[in-house]
Amino acid sequence: MASHFSLSAVSLITLLSLLAATASPDAASSTVIGATYSSSTAATYPTPPLPERVASTVTSLGLAALRLDVSDPNLVRAFLYSNTTLLLTIPNALVPPLAANRTNALRWLYAHVVPFFPRTKIAAISVGNDVLESTQEFSQFLLPAIQNVHLALLDLGIRKIAVSTTFSFVNVVTAPFPPSAAQFIDAPLQTVIRPLLQFLRDTNSSFFVNVYPYNLYRFRSEIPIGFPLFQEHPFSFRDDMTTGVRYRNLFDMMVDGVISAMAVAGYENIPLIVTETGWPSSSSDPREVEANPVYAELYIKGLLGHLKSGRGTPLRKEGVAQVYIYELIDKQVRVGRNWGILFTNMTNKYKNVDYRSESDSVLGGLGFFKMLVGQFLVFAFLLRGNAAISLL
Numbered sequence: 001m002a003s004h005f006s007l008s009a010v011s012l013i014t015l016l017s018l019l020a021a022t023a024s025p026d027a028a029s030s031t032v033i034g035a036t037y038s039s040s041t042a043a044t045y046p047t048p049p050l051p052e053r054v055a056s057t058v059t060s061l062g063l064a065a066l067r068l069d070v071s072d073p074n075l076v077r078a079f080l081y082s083n084t085t086l087l088l089t090i091p092n093a094l095v096p097p098l099a100a101n102r103t104n105a106l107r108w109l110y111a112h113v114v115p116f117f118p119r120t121k122i123a124a125i126s127v128g129n130d131v132l133e134s135t136q137e138f139s140q141f142l143l144p145a146i147q148n149v150h151l152a153l154l155d156l157g158i159r160k161i162a163v164s165t166t167f168s169f170v171n172v173v174t175a176p177f178p179p180s181a182a183q184f185i186d187a188p189l190q191t192v193i194r195p196l197l198q199f200l201r202d203t204n205s206s207f208f209v210n211v212y213p214y215n216l217y218r219f220r221s222e223i224p225i226g227f228p229l230f231q232e233h234p235f236s237f238r239d240d241m242t243t244g245v246r247y248r249n250l251f252d253m254m255v256d257g258v259i260s261a262m263a264v265a266g267y268e269n270i271p272l273i274v275t276e277t278g279w280p281s282s283s284s285d286p287r288e289v290e291a292n293p294v295y296a297e298l299y300i301k302g303l304l305g306h307l308k309s310g311r312g313t314p315l316r317k318e319g320v321a322q323v324y325i326y327e328l329i330d331k332q333v334r335v336g337r338n339w340g341i342l343f344t345n346m347t348n349k350y351k352n353v354d355y356r357s358e359s360d361s362v363l364g365g366l367g368f369f370k371m372l373v374g375q376f377l378v379f380a381f382l383l384r385g386n387a388a389i390s391l392l
Contacts, residue, residue: 030358031307032085032322034065035341036276037329039072044332049346051078057346058084058328062356067275067324069129071112076120085123087275087324088112089166090149092128092135098148099141105152117158124162125149126208126275132188133171139188143195150203162205165196166275169211173257176216178240179247179315182257183264197267206321209258210276213250214299217290223250229279229295230302245314251277251303256315271321277303278326280337281349291337297350300325300341308358325355 035058042048049057055078058066064085068075071088079086090098090108097104113122127146131138142165150163169176172193174183184193200207213228226236228250238247247253255272262270279299283291303323312319330340330349343349 030310031319032064033304033307033355033357034067034085034087034322034324035061035063035328035355036067036069036324036326037075038327039068039070041327041329041331041340045344046332049329051075053346054328055079055082055084057342061341061348062354064357065123065322065324066328073112073115076112076116076122079120080116081119083121085121087124087126087273087322088122089126089129090145092131092138095128095131095135095138095145096141098127099144102148102152102155105145105148106155109149109152109156113153113158113161114156117161122161124164124206124273126164126166129166129275130168130171130210131165132192133168139192142192143199146196146199150199162203164200164205164208164273166208166210167193169209169254169258170215170219172209173254173261176250176253176257177220177238178242179245179253179256179260180240180242182260184261189265194265194267197262197265197270200270201267206271206273207258207262208273208275210326211251211254211258211274212277212326213254214279214290216250216254218288225290225295229298230306231298240314243314247314249302249306251306252313255313255320259313259315272316273321274323276324276326278339278341280339281330282334282338284335284337288337293349296339297353300350301353304353304355310358 037054051072051074054075059082064083065087066079066084067087067089069089070091076086076088094104094108098108113125116122127149128138128142131142146163146165153159153161153163172184172188174185176182183189197207199205217223217225217228224236226233227238230249230251232248236248238253239245240247247256255274258272259268262268279296280288280291281293281296303325307319307323310319311317325341327339327341329342329346330338330344332344341349341353
């Protein structure tokens with residue numbers, strides 16, 4: 001009888017191990033979900049939210065990561081000993097001096113990284129944000145600045161912080177339709193993007209890009225509104241005739257456009273991080289009727305559901321590594337667009353939204369299977385001694 005129980009236990013252990021093995025790719029490839037905290041938005045407040053309140057709010061929302069579009073040491077300090085990973089951004093104005101001298105890079109790191117890392121989980125640094133659009137004259141300094149920040153980190157013995165820069169989809173990709181035909185715009189490709197992609201490959205870093213289906217939808221009037229909002233209707237799709245892939249949402253088309261452009265440049269396996277994406281819940285421009293809370297909620301819920309589905313995109317089944325929702329809070333002024341997932345009083349704008357990454361859930365990833373396997377290993381050991389086991 002004891003041998004029969006032992007055999008059954010071993011069989012069950014084998015089955016659970018196989019389940020864990022089959023679950024591990026999904027767990028490893030699940031997208032980390034974060035949000036962007038914008039310094040320009042915080043500047044619209046008479047008194048910006050306290051860093052401690054920002055940190056506690058991010059934790060309560062279940063967001064796994066926060067991107068600071070301008071690094072603030074006080075905010076970085078507020079995340080000491082938290083489980084939230086941070087993506088820091090160096091302002092565009094600092095790109096030329098960083099390129100000129102590695103000492104300048106060390107000086108910035110001593111102010112924004114060294115006092116906090118690794119107690120604060122700083123995962124990456126973006127040198128500039130959309131430099132090619134906002135300060136195009138700085139493009140020649142971009143790669144040297146990135147290299148100096150990377151080398152300065154190595155000088156400090158820090159090897160776990162990736163360094164890259166952030167691009168805007170519409171400023172670097174020729175066209176998203178079809179994704180297989182997408183390429184990087186030629187001028188920045190030769191001088192900036194291709195050398196950067198080689199650097200990212202050499203340093204195992206990621207390509208950062210802002211992806212806004214809302215903006216592309218406004219540029220292309222033929223796109224039906226359900227397509228960018230993740231609404232799966234019978235005729236809401238686009239076919240890429242070259243690859244034979246059917247796209248059900250605009251986000252995947254834009255992401256695969258970037259992946260195709262990297263492949264054409266010879267760097268198809270670079271990890272991709274979406275540093276900004278979102279949908280405005282209001283706009284001071286009366287012509288932007290699609291900027292409303294109903295559509296914004298549909299986009300956020302559709303995006304989160306898609307990211308957690310584990311389907312990835314047609315050209316990258318493992319999906320993007322991280323996605324940062326733009327943005328955390330609304331502006332205090334009624335000029336322009338409001339993108340926040342929180343009102344100005346930092347309460348939830350949308351109901352029943354789970355911002356946790358899939359791997360953060362209690363039964364997500366390998367944690368649950370490891371627990372079961374561990375329990376049955378103990379049971380099998382006891383059964384070898386003919387112990388009576390009651391499985392509850």
